[in-house]
Amino acid sequence: MDALSDLLDGVRARGALFSRSVMNPPWSVRFDHGSPLTLVTMVRGGAWIVPDRGEPVALAEGDTAILRGPGSHAVAHPADAPVTCTVLAGNSCLGPDGVPLTEEADLGLRTYGDAPDSADLLLSGYYEVSGDLSQRLVSALPPVLVVPGDECHDWLRDLIAAEIDCPAPGQQLVLDRLLDLALITMLRAWFDRPGARPPAWYTAMDDPVVGRALRLMHNLPAHPWTVALLAERCGVSRATLARDFRSLVGVPPMTYLADWRVGRAADLLRGTDTTVEAIARRVGYSNAFALSAAFKRLRGTTPTEHRRGGGTPTASRSTAADAADLVGASAGPVG
Incomplete structure (x- = not known):
């Protein structure tokens, strides 16, 4: 074990809401499920991360972001777009009127939005965090961190996207483990970025x-x-x-x-x-x-x-x- 492995040991995706959103602008997905960490990947198109406090952060095609709670975040295109969907705990989503989304918004397994070929495609998932050691890492992360697409692992993103389409037995467990792997690889990529200042124990x-x-x-x-x-x-x-x-x-x-x-x-x-x-x-x-x-x-x-x-x-x-x-x-x- 090393320090990062130990600190991440209590960060797990368990039965996580892992969804794919396909939308045409204007749109805004608000994450209000209360989880300490949310991961979003802009597979196609572009958007803005809009935290409850602070300035919007650009999210380009291929970029992956880790959003830290407590507090809500929205991913929107454009940044000031009205909320079109609110993601809650328990695999539930609300429409712009606060009413649970119906099957009409369902485009397939774990997929919702306008149409499969919409301009913007967003993958999202969230983590549970348990234990004193893991809380140290999570509580010290910035509210938003972004790893550019050219520093992300395309193969991992492709695996997640493919598994969302796969209704085979064990799908939830596979998605959970892929989400765990995504967090670890994204944090390492972020810590190792040129010009970044990683924590002392990491260096x-x-x-x-x-x-x-x-x-x-x-x-x-x-x-x-x-x-x-x-x-x-x-x-x-x-x-x-x-x-x-x-x-x-x-x-x-x-x-x-x-x-x-x-x-x-x-x-x-x-x-x-x-x-x-x-x-x-x-x-x-x-x-x-x-x-x-x-x-x-x-x-x-x-x-x-x-x-x-x-x-x-x-x-x-x-x-x-x-x-x-x-x-x-x-x-x-x-x-």
Whole structure:
């Protein structure tokens, strides 16, 4: 595992609304389903992404955008077009009058709009996000990020479009997994764009020393790591690792590790019935008391309170640094 893989582990498309819209201007599709992440691809034609707050962002043919909630977004052509369809949770859509769309708007499986040969063709799908670690990534993304068509994977878009037309058993599962793959590839493409400023932990993964240290901590979080032991495994001195790690990641190695362990524990507390004692040992603490002390220091609450949904956890120093890095990346070119 690496940092991006771990952060995306709780981001899944499950039974997702994945639809194809074919329309002639003027049109506007409003996404109001409450999901934290929505992916849209402009297969044909062009449009504008119109967030509830902020300026419209152009979406050219072939471009893919990731829209972050909470809050609604519209994709429209032109940008000020009246809403012609509102996408809600539960695979339901409303027409411009707020009434559920009828079969007259249905052009086939998961397809609606004017006519199959309409000027604009839009693919859309949304994700569920669960877990503390994945929320870190999602909450720090900009409201809108766009990957230009020449940096997207045409084969993946074609697979999704073909699967929408395929009513074979297992279609929903295939679409869900394709949507997961689309998110990962789009984020990597966006992070790697010239002029972009990806988060510190992402760029640090390319460093032969710090990247190895990060992978060791992510692959074996329960190991009794020290800076000296990490440095030995990375083939450098303790001072070199401490200096380079802080320079590239923004926090000392043990601060990063403590925050990562507590984040994993937070996910296990909410997602399993495993005892606090067992979770403590699984993430690298000697007992429940040690985990509780770290949890209280970094989150301002206890593991038990967190499991019950109580308390008001606070971001740790490394979490805040990651968020700042990701938000800063949004200042780079997005389309």
